[in-house]
Amino acid sequence: MNFFNSALGKNITFVRPAYFMISGLSDIPHIKYYYIFLLFVYIASLLGNTVVMAVICLDHNLRTPKYIAVFNLAFVDLFGNSALVPKLLDIFLFNHRYIPYNDCLAFLFFCYTCLSMQALNLVALAYNRQIAIIFPLHYHVKMTHRFMLSLIASFWVFAITITLIAVGLLTRLSFCKSVVINSYFCDQGQIYWLGCNDVTPNRVIAGLSSNIILWIPLVFILASYCGIAYVLSKKSTAKERVKAFKTCTGHLSLVAIYFLPIIFVYRFGESIYPNAIINLSLNKAVLLLCVERPPSPYEKDD
Known part of the structure; x- marks a missing residue:
């Protein structure tokens, strides 16, 4: 803690608020009806992810490297939704807009860790597809359970390490301006801009995190599919290409469900912010799992 607080300016009195106030969707009409819908979506996600994990655990045919990644993706989505949605419902259905300082940081940690893990898990699945299609004869040698x-x-x-660094850097900030977070949850960017002292380290780690967690995985995934497309173009028959593409x-x-909303928010977030419910819809779409259907007993995995 002393390391993080050492960057505090000498002429600034350190102020740590008892709470923050979430104000992202305070002026949206009929907001309670939207969050009733969000509750049903959360329940559906909860049940869907639980079923996916149960099926993978119970079906011995699905205990393959591919479905290890699918299981982890379902778990991350379930955990992330459980960290985010209940507090959103509490804030906006019951108007409990105040969140204690430590709870806000914990809330941020769990949400950002799960968000990071979803992107990295998609990299693991992309690598699995790449090996299965480009090196089919070596798949079981290269892609093992271990x-x-x-x-x-x-x-x-x-993911845990980089999120801990981001949260740790927030603890060095002195909040003498305001405690109002203009977002619908404890957003890192919204929090560090409230700091009175130098926020450069926070900006650096935020930019570094977005590149490592979002853009580098996206580039890797796109490069993987470029390689897959090239290999499929060399297939002898159209039937083989269609089968591999499926x-x-x-x-x-x-990949589309995760990255497209994030890219849209990065590109147009500031211009659409006054209608913050759009931001919520896009980010919620990021957290919803559209998991691959487990094959029936009559289908064979790679």
Whole structure:
């Protein structure tokens, strides 16, 4: 803690608020009806992800490296939704807009960790597809249970570490201006702009995180599918190309659901912010899981 607070200016009195106030959707008419719908979406996500994880655990045919990643993706989505949605419902259905300082940081940590893990998990699935299509004869040698578990574990360590750094940097800030967060949850960017002292380290880690967690995974995924498309173009028959492409549709749907809303918000977020309910809809879409359908017992995995 002393390390983070050492960057505080000498002439600034350190102020840590008892709470923050969430004000992102305070002026939206009939907002309670929207959040009733959000409650049903959350319940559907909760049940859907639970069923996916249960099916993968119970069906021995699905205990493959691919479905290790699918299981982790379902778990991350379930955990992330459970961290985000109940507090949103509490804030906007019951007008409990105040959140304690420590609770806000914990809330931010869990949400950002899960958001990061979703992007990294899509990288693992993209790599699985790439090996399965480009190196089909070596798939079971290259893509083992141990490799996939190690990859997922390393992603968890990385996501937790980078989020802890971001949250730790927030604790060095003195909040002498305001405690009002102009967002619908404890958003890192909204919080550090409230700081009275130098926020440069926070801006640097925010920019670094967005590149590492969002854009680098997206570039890797797109490059993987460029390689897959090139290999498929060399297939001898159209039937083989269609069959191989069908194995990628589930993952491509996940990539689109995750990245397109984020890109849209990054590009147009400031211009559409007054209608913040659009931001909420887009970000909620990021957190919803569109998981691949587990194959029936009559289908064979890679």
